[in-house]
Amino acid sequence: MKTAILVTGALGQIGSELVPALRERYGAEAVIASDIRVPKGGAAAGPFELLDCSEPAQIREIVRQYGIGTIYHMAALLSAIAEEKPQAAWQLNMGSLYSVLEIARHHGCAVFLPSSIGAFGPSTPRDATPQDTIQRPTTMYGVTKVAGELLCDYYASRFGIDTRGIRLPGLISHVAPPGGGTTDYAVEIFRQALRYRHYTCFLRADTRLDMMYMPDAIRAMIEVMEADPARLVHRNAFNVTAMSFTPEELAAEIRKHIPDFVIDYEVDPVRQAIADTWPRSMDDSAARSEWGWKPDYDMAAMTKDMLDKLGPTLRRAADPANES
Numbered sequence: 001m002k003t004a005i006l007v008t009g010a011l012g013q014i015g016s017e018l019v020p021a022l023r024e025r026y027g028a029e030a031v032i033a034s035d036i037r038v039p040k041g042g043a044a045a046g047p048f049e050l051l052d053c054s055e056p057a058q059i060r061e062i063v064r065q066y067g068i069g070t071i072y073h074m075a076a077l078l079s080a081i082a083e084e085k086p087q088a089a090w091q092l093n094m095g096s097l098y099s100v101l102e103i104a105r106h107h108g109c110a111v112f113l114p115s116s117i118g119a120f121g122p123s124t125p126r127d128a129t130p131q132d133t134i135q136r137p138t139t140m141y142g143v144t145k146v147a148g149e150l151l152c153d154y155y156a157s158r159f160g161i162d163t164r165g166i167r168l169p170g171l172i173s174h175v176a177p178p179g180g181g182t183t184d185y186a187v188e189i190f191r192q193a194l195r196y197r198h199y200t201c202f203l204r205a206d207t208r209l210d211m212m213y214m215p216d217a218i219r220a221m222i223e224v225m226e227a228d229p230a231r232l233v234h235r236n237a238f239n240v241t242a243m244s245f246t247p248e249e250l251a252a253e254i255r256k257h258i259p260d261f262v263i264d265y266e267v268d269p270v271r272q273a274i275a276d277t278w279p280r281s282m283d284d285s286a287a288r289s290e291w292g293w294k295p296d297y298d299m300a301a302m303t304k305d306m307l308d309k310l311g312p313t314l315r316r317a318a319d320p321a322n323e324s
Contacts, residue, residue: 002069002108004030006062008053008096009075011035013176014114014217018072019046021218032066036075053096056103063107070110070225073100078181079118079141080271086140093144094151101155101163110162112225113152115237117169117210118182119145122277129210129279131239131286139274149237156235164224165236169210169282171217172302174309182274183209185247190306193254193261194314202268205248208280212242213297213305220293227291238287242295243302244280253303 005022009015010033022031023046033039034051049062053075062068075096082089097113104111120129121137135146152163170183178184185201192199220240245253251263287293297305 004066006068007072015074016176056099072112082141113165115167118142129282152236173214213302216295239282239284241282
C-alpha cells in the first residue's frame, strides 16, 4: 500500500504549516515537500524536491520515486495576484490540477485540493452561505476554484479517484507572511500592531468576512482526508468556518492587548471589490455532520495566540545578532 504523501506548494502560507503537521502525524520521511523554489537556507527538515507543477513529468517522477499515495495540491496563485495575472493563474491553477489528477488516475493516488470562499460570487447568499448554492465568481481565482471543484468531482465519479477538499475562509497565520490574498490584512495587522502600533488597512472598516486560524485549517485538511468515505455525502469543497469579523472588530480585539494600537484605512479598490463578493459567514453543517468538523479558535483565542507567538518571532528578526 502506498503511504507517502506529496505536498506541492510546500513553501507557501499553508504548505509551510501543513508539512510539519503531516510529518508529526505520519513521520518525517513519509511526507515529501515540494516547491518551485528551494527552502530558505537551502535545507529542509525532511525530504524536499524542487518541483515546477506546470511540468507533468516532474510530478510523475516524484510520485514514482517515492511511491506517493496521497497528494496535497497546494500550488496556486491567490486572489489578488491572480487578478493581476489572470492568464498565468489559469495556467497554474488549472493546468497543474489537471496534471495532478491524471497522474493520480494512473498511479492510484488520493488528492486533496483546497478551495476557497473565492469560489462564491455576488449572487451567492453572503450570510450563512449554504454548502450547495449558486457559484458565479467574478474573479479568475474564483473561476479556477469552481472549475477545480468540478474537475475533482468529475475524476471522483468518472475514474474513482479519492478527491477531497474544503472551502477555506480567510486564513490567519503567525508562521508565513501573506501570499497575495484579499484577506491578508488579517495577518498584516498583527505584524504592524506589534512593530509600530499602527496599521493602514486596504479594506473598509465594515468589511465582514469569514475567517479561520491556521491551526484549525491544517487540522481540517488532515481530518477530511482521514474521514470515513462511507460517511461522506459531499467529497469536494466542504464549507469550513471558525469566525467572522470586520477589520474594526479585529482592531478592537487587538487593543485589548495593545491599548495604543491605531488603525486607519486606505481602501484598495481591487481587493475591496473582491471582498464585497465573498461570504460574510458560511454554513459548515455538512462538514460537522459528515466528518465531525469543529474549530478550536474563535477571534479572541486566535488574537491572543497570534500576539503571543508572533511577538518573539519579530523580536528575533529585529535583533542584529541574528543577521548573517
